[in-house]
Amino acid sequence: MRWRRRPPSPLPADPDCHQVAEVLQSYLDGELEPGDTGAVAAHLEHCERCGIEAETVTRVIEAIRRQRPPLDPDGIERLAGFVDGLTGAEGD
């Protein structure tokens, strides 16, 4: 996975596979500028090799994110109540 360096921005309108690989992590994390996002998306549409790599990296990221521990909904409710108390919004 060669997606570690922050890419030179903006990417060319038609980036090559190497340029896409450099920014793939940022692309998948939603960290690219809109113009660069469009250029990478267009490349992934027509490049099978890069498309497969993007799918694989996405699966890795999703597997990690499934490890996200659940939040206690009662705790969030209490915090929201605390905000209401601070701002005088009780009973809204």
Add this chain to the structure above:
Amino acid sequence: MVHDEEVAVSASVIDVAADPHAEQFREQVLAELDVLARVARRLTRDHHAAEDLVQETLLRAYRGHARFDGRHPRAWLLTILRNTHLNQVRKRRPDLLEDELAQRLPARGSEGGTEGAAEQALRDQLDPVVRDALAMLSANHRAVIALVDLDGLTYQEAADLLEVPVGTVMSRLHRARHKVRTRLEAHGKVEERP
């Protein structure tokens, strides 16, 4: 019958509720409660301490809201959360040096905090290969995975919290995910690269 005191309190509440500053604050922070709770739990590693930390953060944020420019509420709140946590640690451990305090910020576990039985049961169903892979990461790598992938922070927000350049976050994230991928490949969970 409504007592005068009740009327006074009600009027006060209405005044505050109608205050656009209070309403703006409410909108800004309610959207970030989940992230604040997650990061607080990671910092404190305790549910109750995390809730106290978020409440103290919200109180400080509300008091300082007039000075907030309204841009990037999450980054603003995370900065207050981080500083509040450091102050709490400093009070408990006045002997800690500044660099030791900074070292306490990165997450030390992939999940952090104590878990209830229901949470533990859910986690037991999750992929043990990924869980083990995360457990084997260095503390620095685990911290960026935790903040970005588990807590949902942007690269910049994670960099600010860890006090490292954003490029360092990206580099650590790359290496950490690469290690997880390698382990998943070894167990046939994802296809190996050609």
